[in-house]
Amino acid sequence: MSADVARVAFPADWRVRAGWLALAAYIVYATSLLEFTYARFMVGLGNGARFIARMLPPNFERWETLLKGLTESVEIAILASALGIVISLPIGLLAARNLMPPWVTWPTRLLIALCRSFHPVIVAIVFVKAIGFGALSGIAALTVASIGFAGKLFAEAIEEISLKQVEAVRATGASFMNVIFYGVLPQVFGRFLGFSTYQLDSNLRNSTMVGIVGAGGIGGALFAAFQRFDYDFVCAMLLSIILLIFAGEIIANKVRAIFVERTRVDEE
Amino acid sequence: MDNTAALSIRNLDKEYVRGRPVLRGINLDFPGSGFTAIIGPSGTGKSTLIRCINRLVEPTAGSIIFEGRDLVLLPRRELRLARRQIGMVFQEYNLVERLTVMENLLSGRLGYVAAWKAWLRRFPQTDIDDAFGLLDVVGLGGFANQRADSLSGGQRQRVGIARAVMQRPRLILADEPTSSLDPKTSVEIMTLLRDLGRAKNVPVIVNMHDVELARRFADRVIGMSGGAVVYDGAPAGLADDQLRSIYGGEDWLQ
Amino acid sequence: MNAATLEEKVWRRFTPAQRLARFAVYLGLVTAIVVSIQTIEVIPEFLLDAPEQMADLLRRMWPVAFSYYPKGVHEALIETLHIATLGTIISVVIAFPIGLAAAHNIVPNRLLNHIARLLLVSSRSVNSLVWALLFVAVFGPGALAGTLAIAFRSVGFVGKLVGEAVEEANRGTIEALEASGAPWLSALTFGYWPQIQPAFWSVVLFRWDINVRESAVLGLVGAGGIGMALDTAMNLFQWDRVAMVLLAIFTVVIVAEIVVTAIRQRIL
Structure with missing residues (x-):
């Protein structure tokens, strides 16, 4: 009997058990905070059914509003990506700890962290309050977001380069810019391109949302339609947005294929 | 060529960590031509010495007179201009791997080309002609548009040498150029270095740990031990007891 | 050439x-x-x-209204963290079966694979703000809508990566188990789970980090959390309070990122 007790094939790890128990307790506690009752669930189900019924079929009657919003979203995404990436290139370089001294990288990294911490829509609402409604605020907000993400990825890519190659170019007496162009850029170009198309993709998604707080694009019309209970128009807009994002992804893949020879772009 | 030294190293010291010198009081003169091998065991400061010459490593004290000017005292911009005169070949080739062979060769001209022209790959036609000529010389005639990372080790080192020669240098430094290569390729690479040095009438300074290779190719051998020069003379004069003082012990001689 | x-x-x-x-x-x-x-x-x-x-x-915005934190920010901040955490947990529960169904080596049925993939793609294509708008319309304003929005948006992300991790799992181990006559579920828990476990936790933590950022914005459309505090302060033009809210978001996001990075380094 006593020998049986000692030989257990799967000894119970009390820490793992305590972990699962804590998780279960947390779920119960957090769920209770949501004020989720059976009655609310049933009302919700009814609402949901009505909601879906009113969404279908999608209503494309106001296609002009829809198209105008979508176009503006695309334009916001393009301009914000272009601006954001152009600013991110030097920022990424300044934040790379293998090429720059700490007194340069620290403030730059703080700036990048600041840009990355806030959801683009939060940045957008700040810009809307500061410089007014419209696409300009959307562009500004998404530019900030691009600096946060592209800048960080650029810096990381530069930090992973081989310094031997840089040293060899430096030893030829090349100027600082030429060292960057021939020693650094070729090593990171493929990844930069990947990050940039990824950023364009991400900006496209968010540019359809910043309109919710008045920063231009189709989001404004979407939010208005929600508030007016025009759910069939909402449905039409959502379908168009999804289609647009798919198209954007396909184009991004094509561009990557043209520029990146023989090696795969590192997926992020 | 005149008889005064092209390169004079005077009282060169280097300490990476204060109080622990890697090089101590190096004094050497190199004439305007000839093939010099620096030999010695690993960690004796050969590499540091080579890298101090073009200041990839900053010397702690001493002077390096190259064509009448002390490189140690040069400000960064002047140093850059001086580096254009000094070609360098590296142990691990240090090619920019994602660039083509041709781009790697032309990067030897980067000290002379404005940034925007370099960016657009607009190099002077003379440079491009030179590069094609050199590719034929190093036996890589058809490889111009191949990417550097698709080459074998020996091919890469040929590109590395061609890049150094592209600079039209007044001095070529080579830091363990054959240590990552097999014996047969090593001989080919050393032959190439010696022949190109002679053809262009440029002094070549190579550091290596293979004594036989040094004996076979060098006009002059410098033996280093413990951060100091312990032998400096013709390869023929390099007797066993000298080697013993360089490498220590004698088991390896048999 | x-x-x-x-x-x-x-x-x-x-x-x-x-x-x-x-x-x-x-x-x-x-x-x-x-x-x-x-x-x-x-x-x-x-x-x-x-x-x-x-x-x-x-x-x-200066000076920041620190005194506003206890009465107006703290509770909302905690609610945001609950939305992010509970949303992530729910998404894992939903994503796991869908992710497995998308993996060809678990469910050898092309039709089911495609349906599962379609579900995952639709989840990813709809922005969390749109999910929030939908759930606010169904269940009314509050943290419930926010939690479900985060959960539904994350399903696609978690499910895709779980599916990929399972498809990349080493066949040899599983073949040995199947050869011993182990039933399907045992093969899953003893063959696949130990192999995908590190990737799984890493994905979950990564998504939680993203969700902390995303849940901060949901309050702008009435789905609970700190976004509501931000909205209120902005509508009243109390910029020192806005600064306090932004500072709170920044701090939480940075801390979350540091925590996640530290844990991921330990488990990977």
Whole structure:
């Protein structure tokens, strides 16, 4: 009997058990905070059914509003990506700890962290309050977001380069810019391109949302339609947005294929 | 060529960590031509010495007179201009791997080309002609548009040498150029270095740990031990007891 | 390669077809930017005014209203964390079966694989703000809508990565188990789970980090959390309080990132 007790094939790890128990307790506690009752669930189900019924079929009657919003979203995404990436290139370089001294990288990294911490829509609402409604605020907000993400990825890519190659170019007496162009850029170009198309993709998604707080694009019309209970128009807009994002992804893949020879772009 | 030294190293010291010198009081003169091998065991400061010459490593004290000017005292911009005169070949080739062979060769001209022209790959036609000529010389005639990372080790080192020669240098430094290569390729690479040095009438300074290779190719051998020069003379004069003082012990001689 | 054999020894970096494709991309890019600049509706006065307005806003944000934290921010901040955490947990519960169904080596049925993939793609294509708007319409405003929005948006992300991790799992271990006659579920828990466990936790933590950021914005459409505090303070133009809320978000996001990075380094 006593020998049986000692030989257990799967000894119970009390820490793992305590972990699962804590998780279960947390779920119960957090769920209770949501004020989720059976009655609310049933009302919700009814609402949901009505909601879906009113969404279908999608209503494309106001296609002009829809198209105008979508176009503006695309334009916001393009301009914000272009601006954001152009600013991110030097920022990424300044934040790379293998090429720059700490007194340069620290403030730059703080700036990048600041840009990355806030959801683009939060940045957008700040810009809307500061410089007014419209696409300009959307562009500004998404530019900030691009600096946060592209800048960080650029810096990381530069930090992973081989310094031997840089040293060899430096030893030829090349100027600082030429060292960057021939020693650094070729090593990171493929990844930069990947990050940039990824950023364009991400900006496209968010540019359809910043309109919710008045920063231009189709989001404004979407939010208005929600508030007016025009759910069939909402449905039409959502379908168009999804289609647009798919198209954007396909184009991004094509561009990557043209520029990146023989090696795969590192997926992020 | 005149008889005064092209390169004079005077009282060169280097300490990476204060109080622990890697090089101590190096004094050497190199004439305007000839093939010099620096030999010695690993960690004796050969590499540091080579890298101090073009200041990839900053010397702690001493002077390096190259064509009448002390490189140690040069400000960064002047140093850059001086580096254009000094070609360098590296142990691990240090090619920019994602660039083509041709781009790697032309990067030897980067000290002379404005940034925007370099960016657009607009190099002077003379440079491009030179590069094609050199590719034929190093036996890589058809490889111009191949990417550097698709080459074998020996091919890469040929590109590395061609890049150094592209600079039209007044001095070529080579830091363990054959240590990552097999014996047969090593001989080919050393032959190439010696022949190109002679053809262009440029002094070549190579550091290596293979004594036989040094004996076979060098006009002059410098033996280093413990951060100091312990032998400096013709390869023929390099007797066993000298080697013993360089490498220590004698088991390896048999 | 044949460039070197040409008589005139012209050096070209790319083949004509490559150069044409690259040129087309550059042209398309420049055209897109120029057209966007020309057609986007930006009010020139706003643009000229923007730097001054931003400076003015920053001045009004100072000094930060720290005293507002206990009564107006703390509770909302905790609610945001609950939304992110509970949303992540729910998404894992939903994503796991869908992710497994998308993996061909677990469910050898092409039709089921495709249906599962479609579900995952739709989850990812709809922005969390849109999910929030939908759930606010169904269940009314509050943290419940926010939690479900985070959960539904994350399903696609978690499910895709779980599916990929399972498909990459080593077949040998599983074959050994199947050869011993182990039933399907045992093969899953003893064969696959230990292999995908590190990737799984890493994905979950990564998504939680993203969700902390995303849940901060949901309050702007009434789905609970700190976004509501932000919205209130902004509507009342209490900029020192806005600054307090932004500072709180920044701190939580940075801390979350540091925690996640530390844990991921330990488990990977």
